[in-house]
């Protein structure tokens with residue numbers, strides 16, 4: 068997929084971020100900074116990624132990051148530049164599930180604030196500070212055989228959700244924050260195209276990670292069977308399905324794609340109403 072540069076992955080200690088880190092290493096990335104609030108988990112990811120890396124110059128580091136803290140994001144982006152020099156790809160997967168599954172008249176303000184802090188403040192800080200860093204980077208030709216395809220200063224991929232597009236009952240703090248994540252990505256994409264930076268938002272449906280398993284535990288009505296009823300491809304999404312889409316959106320193969328809500332949902336959108 069022409070993945071040869073340096074990647075910054077948030078939430079790389081688990082689920083989708085972990086799968087993205089390992090896929091980047093397999094696909095030929097040169098460097099990866101795996102950032103997570105759980106440093107031990109991020110360190111485990113770099114050990115697994117290093118074991119499968121194919122680039123002879125591959126190097127990976129783990130770092131503690133709290134995406135809700137501007138200072139923490141600033142320090143982590145500075146560390147990325149200090150260690151790797153250039154940020155070719157940013158895949159922002161840090162996220163949190165909910166601790167309750169309730170209709171809007173019983174939903175908790177604290178839960179909304181927590182979801183907004185991690186998803187909205189986090190996506191804002193990551194997109195803003197990574198865009199600033201990418202803007203000052205050298206322009207690299209996307210495809211030397213076809214110079215008319217232009218150049219790149221980097222690609223940012225953020226994790227939205229089907230909940231960025233559709234209403235998901237009983238998850239209002241999550242749907243509110245994921246709608247905002249898509250809005251950040253679309254606005255950043257409009258502004259950044261001129262700087263040769265692309266910004267896209269992946270919108271997976273129910274992905275089999277620790278986050279989904281926790282949601283299934285707290286909900287009496289939601290079961291794997293009830294979820295499968297809305298998915299034409301009759302299985303849950305896997306972290307590998309999302310990682311493949313993330314690598315495509317990072318790679319020059321997608322150099323004319325920006326500002327999209329990219330569904331990885333087994334066709335679930337066909338069964339949903341906006």
Ligand SMILES: NC(=O)c1ccc[n+]([C@@H]2O[C@H](COP(=O)([O-])OP(=O)(O)OC[C@H]3O[C@@H](n4cnc5c(N)ncnc54)[C@H](O)[C@@H]3O)[C@@H](O)[C@H]2O)c1
Nearest residue numbers: 078080081082083104133134161162226228273274276278
């Ligand atoms: N699992 C799903 O069904 C699903 C579906 C659509 C979208 N998503 C989104 O994909 C992303 C990844 O989810 P996942 O399923 O891999 O979850 P996960 O719980 O497996 O992984 C999330 C990672 O983010 C880290 N994290 C949490 N808070 C953080 C913070 N403040 N700063 C830095 N790191 C933090 C966690 O430590 C964890 O390693 C999230 O944005 C999630 O909303 C998940």
